[in-house]
Amino acid sequence: MSTAPLSAVASPAPPAIPRHVAIIMDGNGRWAKARHLPRFAGHKAGVDAVRHVTRAARALGIEALTLYAFSSENWRRPEEEVNDLMGLLRLFIRRDLDELARENVRLRVIGDYRRFAPDLVELVDAAIARTAANTGPILAIALNYGAQAELAAAARRLAARLAPEDITEAAIEAELETRDLPPLDLMIRTSGEHRLSNFLLWQAAYAELLFVDTLWPDFDGEALADAVAAFGRRQRRYGGL
Template sequence: MPPEALPRHVAVIMDGNGRWAQARGVPVVQGHREGGEAVQRCVRAAIEHGITYLTLYAFSSENWRRSGEEISDLTGLMQFYLRHRLKELDEQGVRLRIIGEPERFGASFCRELRRAEEKTRGNTRLVLSLALSYGSRAEIAGSARILAERVRAGTLAPQDIDEDMFASALQTHDVPDPDLVMRTSGESRLSNFLLWQSAYAELIFLDVLWPDFSEKDFAEAIQRYMRRQRRFGGRPE
């Protein structure tokens, strides 16, 4: 594949762990465990395809509505993968970034996340952003508050605020906007994920449940992306 035809940034809404478990009559936590393995496959596929940025929607701000038991299981699984797979990510040249509100998971887990970010900071093969307790509307509101504080402090004039400045106050200010957003499980919505950043992203919705997601699914999504003509509001040549 010619590098210029590939998406630079792929974002994934990982959906279907619960339905996968329900269909098999096993506990939901088993679906999350299998979903963790799918994350590993997705990262490997991104590296193999030469993708530079990968963002995974791991836990939304709305997921706090789930049962305390499920949230506890999810948190434990994330801690397990962080402790036991970080070395592998580091060796693969993956830089880990966290967006969202990870502090809501507790000070101890948040410190582990920040240490993982620091440990992998120098890696350049793939920037892996995990969205934890993330909601795009909250992120947009946060950007507005940052700029409002600058206006109140007298360091920014309201008329100087433009799209670039607003984007610079988002948590994703240091990564490019996604070229491709894919979602598994057959659902066809963004669910409060990277709403500002996805203004011109190509959207692909897959019927596969996340625990069954494979390198082949990733490759097919990339092929579908490459067949599309991206005009960004202009007319085809």
């Protein structure tokens, strides 16, 4: 019996890489508490984790990474903590924008960030404009975002110009803030919680969900690679067999 040369033997297919990954970054406060540090220290460590994970996403070939940075419900937190989060957003933009621009990353923001302080809105607008012509991976930051509000706003716009029978799934998707992003493949939530917390509810309809115990400040490039590997082992049937 003849044996095919090694060069002719089919190699295993490479693991699937999700085009679009979204992350609910949870656990900053618990990370700080476990170390007897103020919550601000946890949020600051969380910003450092954002840098590590965005770099890893680029290295893995992920086309779009969407991070849940500030939800529309986060306004309920103490004013001091909200102010701290706004300060860290300013720090992230000022410190990391040069690298994002240099690496051909296009920065996107979803959510009603214009509720923020005028100087922060101006900073965000300038960051978006600076990277708008980039053609590489997309980093989308969800700021003052809530999926239910997003869907309600889309429904109002469609109802104002379309007959009910013309409001289709495709029409709704075209009104969402993620309309120019690839379909969501993988949603990760850190810190051991098992809920979506009003994040990308429509987009997550057929996304793979992965809940990990790691607190966000400890979630790094290796953790993201592990999540991508877990995604590659799953079978996505979309309702079929």
